[in-house]
Amino acid sequence: MQLLAYPRETAGLDGIWQAIPDQYEIYKNYFEDFAGEDVTVPKIYEPDSSRGSDRPTDFNITDGRSVRIPASWGEELPEFRHFEGWVWYATQFDRSLGADDGRTFLRFGAVNYRAEVWLNGERVGTHEGGFTPFSFEVTDLLEAGRNDLVVLADNNRYEDGIPNEATDWFNFGGINRSVELVNVPDTFVRNFKVETTLSDGHVDIDVTAWIDGDPDGTVTVEIPALSVATDLAADGGSRFHDQVSLADSDVDLWHPAEPTLYTVRVRHGDDTISDQVGFREVTIDGSDVVVNGERVWLRGVSLHEEADGKGRALDSEAVRERFDWLNELGCNYARLAHYPHTEEMARLADEEGILLWEEVPAYWDIDFGDEGVRELYRQQLRELVQRDWNRASVVLWSIANETDHTDATRNEVLPEMAEYVRDLDSTRLVTAACFVDERADGLVLDDPLSAHLDVAGINEYYGWYYGDATDMEQFQEQSDGTPIVVSEMGAGAKWGNHGSEDDRWTEEYQARIYREQIDAIADNDQIAGLSPWILFDFRAPFRQNEYQRGYNRKGIIDQHGRKKQAFDLLRRFYRSGEVPQS
Template sequence: MEACMSYRNEYPRPQFVRNTWLNLNGEWQFAFDHGKSGIERELYKHGSFNEKIQVPFCPESKLSGIGYTDFMAAVWYKRSVRVPKGWLEQRTTLHFGAVDYHAHVWVNGKKAGEHKGGYTPFSFDITDLLDGEEATIVVYVEDDNRSGLQPRGKQSEGYYSAGCDYTRTTGIWQTVWMESVSSTYVTHAKFKTNPKDGSVAVELYLNQYDRDVTIDLEATFNGKIVAEETAIVAGQSVQSFLHLSEVHLWEPGQPNLYDVTITLKKEENVIDRVESYFGVRSVSIKNKVILINDKPIFQRLVLDQGFYPDGVYTAPTDEHLKKDIKISMDMGFNGARMHEKIFEPRYLYWADQLGYLVWGEHGNWGLDITGSKGLEQFLPEWMESIERDFNSPALIGWCPFNETWDRNGTRQNDQVLRITYEVTKRLDPTRPVIDTSGNFHVITDVFDIHDYEQNVEKFAAKFEEMSKGGNVYVTFEDRQQYENQPYFVSEYGGIWWNPDEKDGWGYGEKPQSEHEFIERYQGLTVTLLNNPSICAFCYTQLYDVEQEVNGLYTYQRKAKFDPSLIRKINSQKAAIEKDFAFAVNRSKE
């Protein structure tokens, strides 16, 4: 087990960094609670758990040291930690990156709090629960992805993985850590950038109001100071502006980023300091095209499921997250749909650093949204996701739901989608929102469809009229209507190819050779690139996941084909990009 101690030691919240923190990953005590009786038995006070687990890996994973893949109604974790002496004069917060699904936390036998939602972070101020330097942390987690009352994403509802559903995740699956802060500190920040005038609207939030407090902001680019500002605190939130002396745009493949230091002072004494970053870029819609910094960039996206052979939901190392983006870019993709899962923050960090476009999506599958109860279960966590990832320049759109199929013959409650869309737009008016990817649209900024037709001629025929400015291809015409939005084929392909996998799963008829695969891939992809009415595609998928063998890479991230072959196809200039270049040249004449 000691060999696993080096896993996931990097700072877990890269857009909001303090240097006073303690990583709690590593070995914890662990126990199953199939009867969900542990709280009644007061295990949080005196429980001694015989199993050992490596956090942050879920007990279903090999890296956890458990590898138990049957259903778990509830599980327990326990660890004792010594709090650094210097922290005792400050406040101490306990952070969880993500715990699936309903977590209860105790410190030294006293309740710290609880959180519902399997994908978003939460924290508790545990200062008053500490016993000197000692902290015994106990976590109890309930998980039932068959209830219809919680989003499960691609976690299988059956005992076995099947089709496009895979191994489940229960309990802690992202970093656990502690942090020391002053009595008054910055809780989070928002950066809203304007590429046209180089201004950055900054919103800062404090845990409490304190008198005689100021905030210094300093932005640098490549180490050079390009903006400074001081704001006087008059409440729990602070509004300020930075005016950049140099404007360097963040764009796909050109990830220009500014570093920013936030310094909180009380009577000139520094009481909090946070390091962050932002990218200057805009996302807008005009003439049925999604623009990035006022330019139509065809989104050549790939579906990324965020699964790992040994870690399931959790990447074994930070380098694995970076590698998934790099291997995608090697094949000429400029972004991904983070599919049916709210990915961990460090994936977005690498997308920001590498200039890689991503769409934020919840893992909504499994949640019953045929009634209003679904909104109650879904919306709080979705709002937490928007707050967590708002500052990522790589994130260019939100997609709360994916393929909202009817459930047991009952249709989706359209108001659940409508309200979620409206809330998303109010929390973040800077990005487009797709209400539900594929079907069934209620109100959406972008009209997207899924189509896994494998015959190139039949596939092309569906989009032929719209390529000439005629009727637009709409799936499920009785349930959704195109209203002149940008058009996005957000799932296609899924070509089944893995000669070594006889019992795998994929879409349509398997090609008989690599040559046939490349021909099919080229035919499907070029059809979309050459259509002036289409502004984006997303190919299914980047890598195989368990039995689903339609990846361009194997589950171990080994390329099935020479990446340059796929890159050559993907890199062809799209029709919308040609039209833009022509219009720019005409304007210069």
């Protein structure tokens, strides 16, 4: 169960750390190989091990390169921008940051891609997956005075990884999100989940809490603004649950137009944890996405998690800038592609009233037949869902992007993953980004996975890679079929490159593709939303022609924040509901 840490007061370990690139991946066994004596592996993590005059060594955790944490290492060390492999990180902190009594956990927001962690020479644990948080209990490893923390970050690309070796985004290595100590009592609230359903003039709020330790006494949930205070019932082991039913006239439901949040507080013994939660219900009705009984057409855009000069280590300013752009466009929705973005995105979306599509990087050619890969797949889904299941803004869990729908193994595994997500959280919609197929009678969604999805995304690039932008008029509408979101469409353009609407890579060409695509789908009742590819240009190593030079140029903003013509065209469509003609 994911450790819910964001609402707690934590002891941050961000700041200046030491970093040592290890291109040959040798230092882990360095002393065993060259010391000439039986020295255990943890010796290498003792900061004074290389300071004796009898023998010099080449590696010392207190004498690396000074870097900020969180950060992508290529932004901190530009000479290592394209480095893929091992980097050792180290820092020291005082014992006073840990709990005087009770328990202490070491939590990482994300390390790309594999992490191995030592504290005071003792191996704490490992984690695989570059975008989700993980934690280890370190209560018994803390020492009086100085404590030495070492992290091996490995951003190699792996055939059996998720994502695997091939992606169309940059592989930002490093400790990309914050590191913190979480101090809790011996028995504490590890996580809780709030689920909302609407029925017969009532708002039913289900609360489930997980207690870590030895539950003794009551577990209470409070919603002060609604005068709710009730005890949760034991539901087996560490799980406690109850439902509160309120008249709908007493509750201001969360909605993109009015994103109301309530303080929800869970208590057990000496531990109290609270969060800001919105109450809302998301369902489908025929081909419509429905929030609180009201049809919502998803006016959105896709975006990656990176910023010029920051890599994937976004600060609050960069997160805020994204929402400024979304609001300027008139969006009520955003697709966070192709992996979990920082938790702060979902929390700010709660405040701003932006609906979110969140996904895991089951992208392109995943080895779905490997049981280890499937377990990693479930782990990444679980870590994302348990992190964000209280975010009212999150309405779509995406389980995959552009996977091969002719692969029989994939067609067995992905429906299982859809059900796995529903078992974790039944109150949101499950989706995936699929391909559109061409048939004699037009364009269709022929992916067998679509029968297992609540909402189907389709990625299509008519007018750019193939066909004409107007070809989407041929998409065969099923007015009561699965809601369709055009999860990707668009064209490349370099900011400031102008010409005619027929000249590729110009702003004018990109704007024409947007105009014709929007016109082609505007009257299709099965299409429930749009998230063009993409909000801003992002780094992509295999995009190397004269207009790209290592960037995917399909952004409607460039990497420096300069808007292209397509930005204004999309803004006018979203704000007026009418297709701009020029």
